[in-house]
Amino acid sequence: MEVWDLHCHLSGVPGRTPDERMAQLIKYADRMGIARICVYMGMNWSYDPSPEEFRKQNDEVLQALSHWHDRALGFVYLNPKHVKESLAELDRCVRDGPMVGVKLWVAQHANAPELDPIVERATELNAVIFQHTWIKATGNLPGESTPMDLAALAARHPKAALICGHTGGDWELGIRAVRGQQNVAVDLAGGDPAAGITEMAVRELGAERVIYGSDAGGRSFASQLAKVQGADVPDAAKKLILAGNLKRLLGPILQAKGVRL
Numbered sequence: 163m164e165v166w167d168l169h170c171h172l173s174g175v176p177g178r179t180p181d182e183r184m185a186q187l188i189k190y191a192d193r194m195g196i197a198r199i200c201v202y203m204g205m206n207w208s209y210d211p212s213p214e215e216f217r218k219q220n221d222e223v224l225q226a227l228s229h230w231h232d233r234a235l236g237f238v239y240l241n242p243k244h245v246k247e248s249l250a251e252l253d254r255c256v257r258d259g260p261m262v263g264v265k266l267w268v269a270q271h272a273n274a275p276e277l278d279p280i281v282e283r284a285t286e287l288n289a290v291i292f293q294h295t296w297i298k299a300t301g302n303l304p305g306e307s308t309p310m311d312l313a314a315l316a317a318r319h320p321k322a323a324l325i326c327g328h329t330g331g332d333w334e335l336g337i338r339a340v341r342g343q344q345n346v347a348v349d350l351a352g353g354d355p356a357a358g359i360t361e362m363a364v365r366e367l368g369a370e371r372v373i374y375g376s377d378a379g380g381r382s383f384a385s386q387l388a389k390v391q392g393a394d395v396p397d398a399a400k401k402l403i404l405a406g407n408l409k410r411l412l413g414p415i416l417q418a419k420g421v422r423l
Contacts, residue, residue: 163397164405167191167199167383168292168325169351169375172226173207180205184226187378188233194383197405200375201226202237202265202292209303210269213247216240220255227260231421235412237263237292242270242277249283256289262415263290272307273314281315285322288415292349293324296331309339316343323411325373328352333359337366344371347407351375355385360393360403369399373407 170187177183183205191199204219211219216239223236238255240248255261264284270276272293284291295309296302309330316324322345329348330336333356340346348363348371363372376386390403409423416423 163401165194165196165374165387166405166408167196167376167378168349168373168408169327170199170201170378171203171380172201172205172222173203174379180222180226181229184230184234188230190378190383191233194387196383198233198235199378200235200237200263200408202263203239203267207267209267210243210305211239211241213241213244213251216248217251220251220261224255224259224261231260235263236261237265237290239265239267240280242266242274242280245276245279248280252280252283252287252289256284256287256415260419261289262412262419263292266291266293266307268294268303268306270305272311277315278318281319281322281324285319288323288418290323290325290411290415292327294327295336296328297335298331309336312346313340313343316340316346320345323347325349325411328377329359329363334362337363341366347371347373347411349373349375350389350403351386352377352381355388355392357392360389361395364393364395364399364403369395369402370407372399372403373411374404 172183175183175186204222219239227236238261293312295307324346326340326348374390376383
């Protein structure tokens with residue numbers, strides 16, 4: 163089955179430069195039969211990046227993509243605490259550049275009003291919005307979103323294409339939290355390859371709202387592929403999860419950019 167990986171990073175991958183790290187990611191992807199990967203955030207992260215910091219990280223991803231447009235796609239990393247600068251960066255990297263989505267991490271809760279202009283602009287550009295979410299037993303970081311926060315944002319923006327990163331970490335709660343928002347898909351990446359996550363997501367959301375991702379280099383491609391390949395779901399569902407759903411979500415913006423699938 164064709165595989166597209168929604169969720170990859172330059173961090174955690176060997177290499178001194180973005181180019182070296184991207185070459186390693188592609189090497190590992192080739193080993194696992196992964197056709198395309200989505201990459202976001204640079205070589206060194208911060209929880210609450212300044213505009214200068216997130217521009218630098220996006221420049222690193224743009225450099226990493228520059229030799230691999232046939233294999234890799236980029237999402238622009240933004241900080242909603244800096245709305246004006248985030249909108250300018252969205253235009254630079256997506257409207258005027260090769261990137262196809264938006265990455266939001268832990269600087270600001272997803273239900274905050276500061277996200278509204280970013281989501282509106284991304285929707286105008288047909289850019290997919292990936293929001294990190296987690297429910298931590300030890301307590302979330304100050305700006306870290308839960309799936310419930312994302313559900314509130316999705317309700318305000320029913321035309322936006324939103325992805326619930328990590329299925330909320332606590333996936334049994336995360337799946338239920340976004341179940342009522344039809345414009346939210348879930349990302350399987352990042353957690354341990356526990357049995358049952360894919361089966362529950364397909365049962366509760368439908369296979370069309372479940373997307374494979376790895377969180378490489380924080381996680382291995384193999385351990386995260388196992389969540390799908392070992393799941394007790396039909397092959398038709400696996401095909402959607404491994405590539406079909408992501409290709410459908412990215413289809414409009416890729417077509418507008420002249421990217422052939």
